[in-house]
Amino acid sequence: MATTTIDLPAAQVELEKKARPAWLETWQRFARNKPALLGLLIIILLVLTALFAELLAPYDYRQTNLDAVEQPPSAAHWLGTDAIGRDMLSRLIFGARSVVFVMFVVATLTFTLGLLLGAIAGYFGGWSDTLISRLIDFLFAFPSLLFIFFIAATIKPGLVESLRSFALANNMPWLTDFVRSGYADYLVVMISLSILGWAGLARLVRGQILSLREKEFVLGAQAVGVPHWRIITRYLLPNSLAPIFVAISLGLGSIALSEGILAYLGVGLQPPNPSWGNIIAEHSVRYWRTWPEMIWMIFIPFAVIASVVFAFNFVGDGLNEALNPELHD
């Protein structure tokens, strides 16, 4: 009853309010946003799929079956088969592993670089700020696709080859497997994406730190003799985490998309290793002519990429609403 709550002594209400920790309140605000919740579910499914691809995939993604090519979805092949009879579902499941692998590596690298360089530029200012800010401007103006093509065309073949011979010469079977799996092809793409991708985050972190640095509690910490790195890690970065989380979540979506685009353009993972981008690439050449028949061949991998990108964007928006104090009551 409403009256009972009103009758509660003020102190008790206060106590109950205090008992609810901050993270729980943030979660409740986040959970109120249904698209964000759906997005989170998709992301969790994606990661689980990537981790347990071997267990989940009904077929070997490389196994061809010329008796069952271009099958429509059926009980045996839930999402049908492609032109040489490979199971589409299995290929999509292993494609999830490719995209999560790329996202994980690129996000880790860009996150580290962006946080580190942004914090240095914002906190220390002076020539380090000038240098890093100009570098950020340069990267923003840089034609990134062209850069990745350039790297892929010039450095990649040599690098992959030397990695392969290094693995053979030193008898390192895990490295040989890694090269054979096709992920070595990705190394170059991932490193180039990271080199280009940290700039946005660094600019955000720099701005956050610049404004926080003027806060009195930073001066207070300096007056107590707290060393610079401790001020950055305990006073500045934790206070700027909310927008950084949002940026990372949105950034992951764009990394997934980049992976798809690069694979589509033939720079990423090489067939027969599956990536959603190269599945679309293979199929779009063949099946746009047969429109409207066989269109699921393009539509299904497309829908998968799109839903992942949307998922990250929804989660980013949800985080933004939940963490930004100016957006909620």
Added chain:
Amino acid sequence: MSNTLLDVRNLRTEFATQDGIVHAVNGVSFVLEEGETLGLVGESGSGKSVSMLTVMRLIPMPPGRIPSGEVIFQGNDLLKLSAEEMRQIRGNKIAMVFQDPMTSLNPVLTIGTQITEALELHMGMNNEQARKRAAELLKMVNIPEAERRLDDYPHQFSGGMRQRVMIAIGLSCSPQLLIADEPTTALDVTIQAQITDIVKRLKRELGMAIIWITHDLGVIAGLADRINVMYSGYIVETAPTKELFANPLHPYTVGLLGSIPRLDEGKREKLTPIEGLPPDLVNLPVGCPFYDRCRFRTEKCLQENPPLMSVGVKHWSACWNYEDVRQQRDAILKRTALPVAGTPQS
């Protein structure tokens, strides 16, 4: 009194800005004894905060610059120490409490973490010892349920309580000198009184020296042993507190005293404000910086900036015409001449 704790000599601070060089502090010299309380009074932009931030070496450089001066603290020139040596002194031997308690604490760390920070850094305490000491400190500044409140975040504290936490942080390593930068300005009057009482009591108990920056002569009257009055980066008058109130000998000090509302005054008496604005710190005048606003000004003031001149016992004033000030001030302050203790009669 006892030994000299802090000896500031000819300290200058400048800031390079787009409009030119701002001369924020222009040759400030003063001596602070151990256990003494010094009031630093002046309006906004008079250089009182900047001079103390310079002593702490907390001026952002660039754009800040310290072209000259010595800050001798316990025999060492602080301006010559390395950044690391200076960091060891901050919070340990010299602590500073800032004006705005609402923004002076890190919102994402608990109160306990922020108090123990200095203890762990400077006293080499482990977590447990530091926590115990932090609780003692909170009790010392009259925060109830100290142990429990160590795990609270700043937003769960009121403004007055936060300022007490700031003082607790300042006192955590038992500094020889506490610099309080307008610690009561952002608080309402009853809380101001609480804070000043706490500081007075702690000073008695701990025996540290205090530099109290304020623009409120009322707050400093009951607190300081001596007062430095600052104007556009200069100390214009310095005297023991009683002497300064009874016998102000600089037109600016007289002006400040005239602007204090008084309860014992007639109902319709108007305050006597100081007309005009302080000079532009980028283009300081050759002569006295107070010239434009001064009712005692003469030709000489325009040509030469007066140095601090001894005008009484432990009393210095930077005014060429301090004799005129002595004769006319009581009319301006609308008061009968107060008895002046220990002043040579002229």
